Structures are given as structure tokens and as C-alpha cells.
Amino acid sequence: MPVITQATLTDVPELNVLVNSAYRGESSKRGWTTEADLIGGARIDEQTLTGYMNDENIIILKHTDEDGNITGTVYLEVRTPKLYVGMFSVSPLLQNKGVGRALIEEAEVYARKHNCNTLTMTVISIRSELISWYERRGYKPTGEIQPFHAHGRFGDAKQHIELIVMEKSV
Numbered sequence: 001m002p003v004i005t006q007a008t009l010t011d012v013p014e015l016n017v018l019v020n021s022a023y024r025g026e027s028s029k030r031g032w033t034t035e036a037d038l039i040g041g042a043r044i045d046e047q048t049l050t051g052y053m054n055d056e057n058i059i060i061l062k063h064t065d066e067d068g069n070i071t072g073t074v075y076l077e078v079r080t081p082k083l084y085v086g087m088f089s090v091s092p093l094l095q096n097k098g099v100g101r102a103l104i105e106e107a108e109v110y111a112r113k114h115n116c117n118t119l120t121m122t123v124i125s126i127r128s129e130l131i132s133w134y135e136r137r138g139y140k141p142t143g144e145i146q147p148f149h150a151h152g153r154f155g156d157a158k159q160h161i162e163l164i165v166m167e168k169s170v
Contacts, residue, residue, distance in 0.1 A: 004106045007060040012049045019044045022089035031092030039155040072099040083116035122163035139166040
């Protein structure tokens with residue numbers, strides 16, 4: 001039976017593969033969340049994931065299947081009174097099967113437990129299908145626009161990219 005639990009350091013290699021497969025490269029094109037045509041390079045690396053695991057304000061939730069394989073993940077960072085949601089990833093072969101919905105619902109539970117009344121995230125502004133998915137789950141654009149990370153840590157933009165901020169009250 002699929003479960004959602006907190007990821008640990010031993011999950012870093014599998015998380016790295018999953019997140020990159022969901023966003024970048026040819027494998028990502030099998031799902032609808034790909035950024036491969038917009039951003040080149042890796043979405044994440046093991047060093048960055050390890051750093052997240054060692055930060056007391058951050059947890060990574062993982063969705064695992066019946067065999068214990070990680071099929072989805074989400075990054076949560078407490079920034080009281082808000083909870084930042086990022087690195088939301090589902091295996092391209094399992095998208096549209098409820099894994100993402102289960103993870104986002106669990107993020108809302110986590111927010112309430114940690115006295116966060118708002119979930120906040122950034123989404124690439126031209127990803128209309130993704131923005132619509134979040135809107136159907138109650139997230140709304142705040143009107144704030146941020147530049148894409150120019151340092152290359154999350155990949156290299158192939159065109160000008162902006163991020164919109166979306167939030168949901170819980």
C-alpha cells in the first residue's frame with residue numbers, strides 16, 4: 001500500500017533520480033510536468049538534497065509504492081507563518097494517478113501541525129497547465145513575480161523565465 005513518510009539521508013540518491021526524471025531530460029517528457037524544453041541541466045543534485053536533510057526547517061516528504069520505491073516527493077520549508085512548498089515531483093509514469101494530490105494534501109496537514117496558515121510556492125509563469133492544476137487545488141497567484149534563479153543551481157534557463165508566487169490559506 002502506498003504511504004507518505006519523511007525522507008531520510010539514505011533516500012538522497014533515489015530522490016535525486018526521481019526529481020531529475022520528473023523535470024528534465026527525455027524521461028521527463030513522458031509526463032506533463034517536464035521543464036526539459038525550458039531549462040537545461042539538472043534540477044537538483046545529491047549535495048543540495050543532503051543540505052536540505054540537514055536543515056531543521058526543511059523536510060522532504062516521499063510517496064512510496066507497495067515495493068518501497070519512491071514515486072513522488074515534495075520539499076517543505078517552515079517560514080512561519082508560511083510553509084514553502086517546492087521540488088514537487090511525481091514519477092512521469094505515475095502522473096495523473098493521485099500521487100501529487102496525496103502529497104499536496106499531506107503538505108497541508110504538515111502546515112497546520114507547524115502553525116503555518118499559508119502554503120506558498122513559485123511556479124514558472126508560462127506553465128499554464130501546472131498553474132491551472134494548483135488553482136484547482138485552491139492556490140491563487142499573489143501577483144508577485146520573481147526572476148528564475150540565475151546561479152544555475154536549479155538548471156540553466158533556455159529562455160527568459162519568471163516565477164509567479166502562488167498561495168493557499170489552510
